[in-house]
Amino acid sequence: MIYLDHAATTPMSETAIRVYSKVSRRYYGNSSSLHDVGSDAESLLEESRRQLATYFNGNPEGVYFTSGGSESNHLAIVSMARGNASKGKHLITTETEHASIANTFLLLENEGFRVTKIPVDSTGTVEVAAVREALEEDTILVSIGHANSEIGTVQPLKEIGLLLKERGVLFHSDCVQTFGKIPIDVKGIGLDSLSISSHKVYGPKGVGACYIAPNVSWCASIPGSSHENGFRSGTVNVPGNAAFVTAAEEMIDSMAHYERHFRMLRNNFVDFAKSDDRIVIEGHPAEHLPAIIGFRVKGLEGQYVMLELNRKGFAVSTGSACSVGKQSPSKTMLSLGRSPEEARELVRISFGKSTSKKEVEALIQALEGILASMDTAKSVQAGL
Missing domain, CATH: 3.40.640.10 (Type I PLP-dependent aspartate aminotransferase-like (Major domain))
Incomplete structure (x- = not known):
């Protein structure tokens, strides 16, 4: 995992x-x-x-x-x-x-x-x-x-x-x-x-x-x-x-080192997100903790994305751990002006000292698989 x-x-x-x-x-x-x-x-x-x-x-x-x-x-x-x-x-x-x-x-x-x-x-x-x-x-x-x-x-x-x-x-x-x-x-x-x-x-x-x-x-x-x-x-x-x-x-003692490391990992993920307009990264574009990324996949509930990633071997969350098990939309997302549907789409990834570039690249590949499944499902639905 x-x-x-x-x-x-x-x-x-x-x-x-x-x-x-x-x-x-x-x-x-x-x-x-x-x-x-x-x-x-x-x-x-x-x-x-x-x-x-x-x-x-x-x-x-x-x-x-x-x-x-x-x-x-x-x-x-x-x-x-x-x-x-x-x-x-x-x-x-x-x-x-x-x-x-x-x-x-x-x-x-x-x-x-x-x-x-x-x-x-x-x-x-x-x-x-x-x-x-x-x-x-x-x-x-x-x-x-x-x-x-x-x-x-x-x-x-x-x-x-x-x-x-x-x-x-x-x-x-x-x-x-x-x-x-x-x-x-x-x-x-x-x-x-x-x-x-x-x-x-x-x-x-x-x-x-x-x-x-x-x-x-x-x-x-x-x-x-x-x-x-x-x-x-x-x-x-x-x-x-x-x-x-x-x-x-x-x-x-290692704060500066990890700040640079987390920013590099974040940039990798952001570059991927920019390549697909179905992925929306939330939060301030500059004034943020580089180790935390809250994002949405348009049209997919965050809980579904989280469970799919868990099935693929990734531990992520749908927001604050203190709200696990609740089906209500993210309070933070609602405060940003997002709709209840958009608020339920929130997924959070957060890096740590051991997180590597290879792991982030694997996450991106897993998300690409989820997006491909969305496309397949739409194609099948359109053909019915």
Whole structure:
């Protein structure tokens, strides 16, 4: 099976596996315990925290380890919204956010907050003017994902960040898809908070982190939480966090190399798509993650294409892995202005460190076979 679904999850790197195993044996103590075994685990945890903060130019005191990107999104938004509710009750997000964010804003709406969802253009881009127009006197928080997980469009966070700093509005971003793939500088962008996940960068699943700048007020989601400086409950996964940081370091050290590699693979696929007008590539033509390609085959449901490719030995998806099993059209595609039928046509391929040019060429050949079958079926139908 040729795996082309790295935006859904990645295999653990060998180095991360070794670190996880070693730390599990040697640093097995509860990092909150006061004895030496606990203190050893705590020391390693704090070193992991310090190191992780350097990867996005954050302050170690603002790093909180979690169970993954979804929990990080939820805790960041809920904690900051509740912690700043005395300043206002208006929140802003977009129509294309991950389900963990959309559902968190729904929860806050039920608590009395007002939520404005700003639209995106036909490429999936949030326009700065739309953010400016949505701001109100009591706006306290804006959450906009760094890159869309289905089509790869990267948002102009720096320009939005400058606007929000001028207005004194907190800025959170879901950076799960971009961390380790493109540079992130929370201070340069103007982010007060971000969410990242281990299993997207070849680390273990069930591990992630949330960053909230130390100067930002927040209120614990669960009162009386005793771990991560009161940010969340539950014994901290020291081996998982050490492996996460190790995997992240490997990705960031090789970021430029893989960016060039992914762009070369993308160009190969785009050249193929241009040769057949039945294939439509979605997303921004320039501001995108090169490793993610969302495309449509006109007239074919994405689920059919995905299953046909699976039969031919390719693992791809029909969009966000968190929506698997749902027959409803892609929310992102609908937000781009596509019809429900077009939205159901979405297929996503996403490259990883191991993806080769030969594998992409094999994928293209498989898609050519599917297109040829379409032509044959039409010919037979026309002859009836």
